[in-house]
Amino acid sequence: MDLREKLGVLADAAKYDVSCSSSGSERNVKEGMIGNTALPGICHSWAADGRCISLLKVLLTxxxxxxxxxxVNRSSSDVKRAEFTPRELVKITMNFYRRNYIEGLFISSAVKYSPDYTMERMIEVVKILRLEEKYNGYIHLKAIPGVDQRLLDEAGLYVDRMSVNLELPTQKSLKLLAPQKDQKEIMLPMHYLRDKLAENKKDLIQFKSAQSFMPAGQTTQMMIGATKDSDFSIISISEQMYDKMRMKRVYYSGYVPIVQDNALLPTTVKSPLLREHRLYQADWLLRFYGFQAGEILSPEQPDLDLEVDPKCNWALKHIEYFPVEVNNAPIEMLLRVPGIGNITARRILQARRFGPVTYEELKKMGVVLKRAQYFILCSGKYYGAIDIDSDKIRNRLLFLDPKAKSINVNQIGLNEYFPTIFN
Ligand code: SF4
Incomplete structure (x- = not known):
């Protein structure tokens, strides 16, 4: 198989991995080195189905x-197999980088022979890139559960980010679909990397000579829709990942039914991309809006509403907290108002120092009034024009945004729906 053919097989095999955004790394231009991650930075571009395409995303094998x-790469699958030698992958990466095709490398791999063997080969790639080719661009390496800690130590010195796939939210689902994997074993490298990162942070402050250890931190990814796990179990585990593992990001990958297996949902059942999108919105609430998983969903209401975004849904279910007076509400409450985002909440606080904020000014600040109007008072005045009633507001919101109701959830792409989120 020639290099081009190998690349076709191994890049195609990697396309289902979505955890490849590159934010958080600042590797500046260095004399004698090629590339950087800060200037002009890694651009994130997204395919129509929402997957990141700015990096060379490829499997070693x-x-x-x-x-x-x-x-699709499972041992019993009848697919064409291929493997790069480390030097072949280095050659492709450098050629692509020099031609400006890519801005970084996302390297993952199936497990050949053993986790250690595979990881050693991936480390060889990143070492040649950094030490021989003087490549200074972004590298994200997918670590393999079960690997020796010394290999994690070594890899962390050369890559910007590492990730270990959580795969599925519960041990039960993992046992059903990936019986050779174990959630505890998957968590071990995550724990180890978290501790190493904390240690490195201190070292970098104390010692001038300390070497940076994966500066862009660690991320993980969960597949959704391959099992019957609820959105509540998914965001609950994400909450733990952020709180306990200090993850930079949790990615949600809607299951693409490419394989027939009795344990899986039938291949005709596609996981809606809108569900993936709602999970990202809920994830955003966890990370930036002070929500807890138990506030967004519960065992009684375990799945996200596909018609209304999670923040709006929370507000409609807690209508007793509204309307909120924008001129004296604390930031925590402003952040809970649909239509007011993190930036606009801070703008309101700043503007309040100089006098009461008017309804007209809110629009200029970026508040999405078509949603916020039902949940706020401005100097005591309500502009919503309908009663503060959950059902009425919900109907009005769906009427204003009929897209939400008419969405064919199996067809919509992330980009198409993206502008309406997060406020
Ligand atoms: S370990 Fe499982 S998910 Fe990873 S490549 Fe092998 S079969 Fe696929």
Missing amino acids: NDCIYDCAYC
């Missing part, structure tokens, strides 16, 4: 000893 039911 798709030859796997495991047999995960949801994976």
Whole structure:
């Protein structure tokens, strides 16, 4: 197989991995080195289906000893197998980088022979890139559960970011679809990397000579829709990932039914991209809006509403907290108003120092009044024009945004719906 053919096989095999955004790393231009991650920075571009395409996203090999039911590369799958030698992958990366095709490398791999063997080969790639080719661009390496800690130590010195896929939200689902994997074993490298990062942070302050250890931190990814796990179980585990593992990001990958297996949902059942999108919105609430998973969903209401975004849904379910007076509400409450985002909440606080904020000024500040009007008072005045009643407001919001109601959830792409989120 020539290099072009290998690239076709191994880049295609990597396309289901979505955890590749590159924010958080600041590797500046260095004399004698090629590339950087800060200037002009890594651009995130997204394919129509929402997947990041700005990096060379590739597997070292798709030859796997495991047999995960949801994976196209599983050992029992009848697909063409290929493997790069480390030098072949270095050659492609450098050629693509020099031609400006890519702005970084996202390297992952199926597990060939053993986790250690595979990880050693991936480390060889990043070491040649950094030490021989003087490549100073972004590298994200997918770590393999079960790998020796010394290999994590070594990899962390050369890459910007590492991630370990959580795969599925519960041990039960993992046992069903990936019986050779174990959630505890997956968590071990996450714990280790979290502790190493904390240690490195201190070292960098104390010692001038300390070497940076994966400066863009760690991320993880969960597949959604391959099992019957609820959105509540998914965002609850995400909350733990942020609170306990100090993850930079949790990615949600809607299951793409490419494999037939009795344990999986039928291949005709597509996980709606809108569900993936709602999970990202809920994730945003966890990270930036002070919400807890238990406030967004509960065992009684375990799945996200596909018609209304999670913040709006929370407000409609807690209508007793509204309307909020924008001229004296604390920031925590402003952040809970649909239509007011993180930036606009801060703008309101700043403007309040100089006098009461008017309804007209809110629009200039970027408040999305078509939603916020039902949840706020401005100097005691309500502009919503309908009663403060959950059902009425919900109907009005859906009427104003009929797209939400008419969405064919199996067809919509993330980009198409993206502008309406997060406020
Ligand atoms: S270990 Fe990874 S590559 Fe191998 S079958 Fe499982 S998901 Fe696929």
